[in-house]
Amino acid sequence: MGFENAPLTGFENQRFDVNLSILFTELPLLERPAAAAAAGFTAVELWWPWIDSPTPGQAETDALRDALNDAGVRLVGLNFYAGQLPGPDRGALSVPGEESAKFRANLKVAADFARSLGCTALNALYGNRVEGVDPAVQDELALENLVLAAREADRVGAILLIEALNAPESPLCPIVSAPKAIEVVDKVNAATGLGNAKFLMDLYHLSMNGEDLEQVVDAYAEKTGHVQIADNPGRGAPGTGSLPLAELLGRLRKAGYAGQVGLEYKAGPAGSAQSFGWLPPEHRAAR
Template identity: 35%
Template sequence: MPRFAANLSMLFTEVPFLDRFERAARTGFEAVEFLFPYDFAAEDICARIDKHQLQIVLHNLPAGDWAAGERGIACDPARVVEFRAGVAQAITYAQALGVPQLNCLAGKAPAGVDAAVLRSTLVENLRFAATELRAAGLRLLIEPINPFDIPGFYLTRTDQALDILDEVDASNAFVQYDIYHAQRTEGEIAATLQKHLERIGHVQLADNPGRNEPGTGEINYRYLFAHLDRIGYDGWVGCEYRPARTTEIGLGWRTALTA
């Protein structure tokens, strides 16, 4: 059965962030992930994960002004200095928190910038990030996101991500494969997971439509969970969904779809 990590940016959001660690542990999760730790002191987060015997499997590099609608800056040629400073900040947090991998959000394509410049900026930023993360013993992830949820997002498909990683040519750089985003953009979930398993560093989930918990939509998660076992995926599966009601009420899918 896959190992599930609670995404604290999506689950238990009715309580303050630092209190979500206790809720995750109390509901049976052994690991968590989240978007960003940077609004909190690393020692405060460490205290929560130590107290509740959790591990953190993932967080993101700084991604610009999230509250203002920015969703990453890695493809923006005007933000390279900011991006590289963010890499250093992320590594500091990851090392303090024991996080093994960091996700880089490519961001929305800035208006008026040539496509070749967008790509070269992203590639060079990823090379820089991969080098810095490798020196710190960390993996770098990049995540395709569907253009319906985030119009204008630069990285939208698995094949595009793999092509960019080919150019980056870093042994510690992988795809973060979000089943929900992939379903909305390209489908072929099982075949893609199997074909590119060695290049997928992390898997996330939500159902479609609605981005709610597994079992509420069209995706056959019973099949996919068994498929992940069959093909030998041994990483965590991040639960990055919006609970249809409350997190606790909806958690029955973990047993119902993995029995």
């Protein structure tokens, strides 16, 4: 539809943040926080920024922390190590061997980095099915690692997010529906007794799965710890597709969700800085 630069209505009362792992990627990582601030945003989120290393050096983490602080933006969401993302991987915690070991090595590093910035939401992507490995074995490993992640998140005052991806784009990932993600959330909370595992409701992914989004909102708003949006088709900015995103976010608010809404969409051809015209500047600062 191509309306990403035309202001839209119905988004006025949301707490938006920019995902710096999909937007502003035309810039080096350390320049992205300032670019988000220049566009009027005060909150950002990130996939694990150092995809080749679950345990980056102190100088690297300090540099990113300083870039965020210098730009005056808050980090409100961070992924644990998830393998090659972007790339073929969809997480590491259910993958036996080296990837699971990397995930465990990352837990304290990611949690400490989040705590240093006051970030209180940590996302743990489940991972792909592995050929030749019994799915039950992978699920057992996943629960073990998610329990560790929940405890590590709790140590730094954070929630643990469980995200449902979409089957067309992630055919090897078993967590491709809202009910399946909620099932995992409930299992983790039952195992830890902490109650800090929450659903990451990505409306784009759920729409790609053909789910009834109004029903998902009504059923799972109470268990939702974070929301992400992109329009469909195309995974572009609101207004470029046909999803009723303003109505869905309004429905979420009425259901009691008052948290962040991450902008996790692809920039248009004019670049990231020109992909926010749908949202007037006065509504970009997180409240």
